[in-house]
Amino acid sequence: MIIDTHLHLIYRDRLSYPWLSGVPALDADFTQEAYSREARRLGIVAALHMEVDVAAADIARETAMIQALAGEEGSLLTGAIAACRPESPEFPAYLESVRANPFVRGFRRVLHVVPDDLSEGALFRENIKRLTGTGLNFDLCVLPHQIGKAIALADLAPEVSFVLDHCGVPDIKGGGFDVWKGPVAEIARRPNVTVKLSGIPAYGAEDWTLDDLKPYFAHVAESFGFDRMVWGSDWPVCTLGGGLSTWIGATQALLSGVSLEGKARVFAENAKRLWKV
Template sequence: MIVDTHLHLIYRDRLAYPWLSSVPPLDADFTYDAYQREARRLGIVSTLHMEVDVAPDRIEDETDLIAGLAAETGSLLVGAIASCRPEEPGFAAYLDRTRANRLVKGFRRVLHVMPDDLSEGALFRENIGRLGDFGLTFDLCVLPHQIGKAAALADLAPDVSFVLDHCGVPDIKGGRFDAWSGPLSEIARRPNVTVKLSGLPAYGAENWTLEHLKPYFAHVAESFGFDRMIWGSDWPVCTLGGGLSTWVGTTHALLSGVSLEEKARVLSGNARALWKL
């Protein structure tokens, strides 16, 4: 059974997504109903919603939308990783409002599209440190050249559990393995960082194959092991590289050489332990 830790839902009639117009294939509605029909057939038994970088004034509306979907009978949704702006003075008040919501398991601030030094700000770092007091995680969505800054953030907040999204966003299409592998090995030395096995199909060439992804997966496994690895679909972004069924099938193929116990930890056990699901 699979716990999907990275589901994006897009409802353009309910929320505002400023970035969607720049990615035409994703500028559409991607609803819970569409996801769950395919997910259940693939053995996905529960999922965490990952914030979709909505307009800043709609962040809490996104959480409310997900809460409504999670409350439906038989919903796969068991938690949410909410958007946040740790660089802003209002973060502490936002945290106070949000932490009482049991659906919210952690936060993410998309960093790979922001200035590299955003996470180095004193207020940003202070606010991230607050998460440890409440057992809330922080997802790191960074490019390879930003991984060092993410590692510094993990060092400064040792009581916070960090999740490195999309295996650190390797440039598989461009074949820039070395530019990514060293920084990934370095951040893996931090015991409070877990890697998310997600996103790889979207970073490959249009005609990617399993053989293209194997070296990247092997390096992630060597660096983090299987006790600090969780799985995410990155739906609907995964549709850019074949879709949900393709990624689940590819994941099973990548994990075919590991023990059943290790596979179970990656696909569900580690996520359940991290977020107490």
């Protein structure tokens, strides 16, 4: 059984995605039907939708759209990780509205597309602390040089669960292991941080092989263990690195030496615990 903790759906006729124009390969519709057709064949039984960095005015509409899709017969969607703007004075009111909706399981603010110091602002940090006691997790999407800023947030709110997306976004194609490994090991020392095994095929060369991914997987496994690791498809971004079936196959190969219990934790049990799916 696999729970996908990082699914993106794109409906360009319903929402605005400003960043898509800069990524022609993803500037298309990626629908629930297309995802589910392949996902069911691979053993995926449930999925959390991850916000797709829509225009700020569409944040609430994105959550409403995904919740409506989840209500369709046979949907794999069981919850959403919603977009947010902790740097905004309106965040407290937004947080209260989201807490009233059990479909939302957490938040994400993509930090590698904004100035590095955004997360260091007093208002941003005050609002992150507001997540304490809410049961809502916060996904950290940062580049290797920004992991120190992610560590600061995890230390600021030790009772909040944080998830490091895409193994900390290593530059696999560029051979960025050495500049990535130290920050990842350091953030792993925070017990309130879980790593998400997702995204990494898209960071490799076009002709990447399993051997290219192995040292990165081995390092996150050594740093976090399998009690603090979850799996995500990063669909449709994973199509840039071979697609959903390729990523499932690569993950199974990476986990080939792991116990059945360890695999179950990575693929489903840890997600159940973190997001109550």
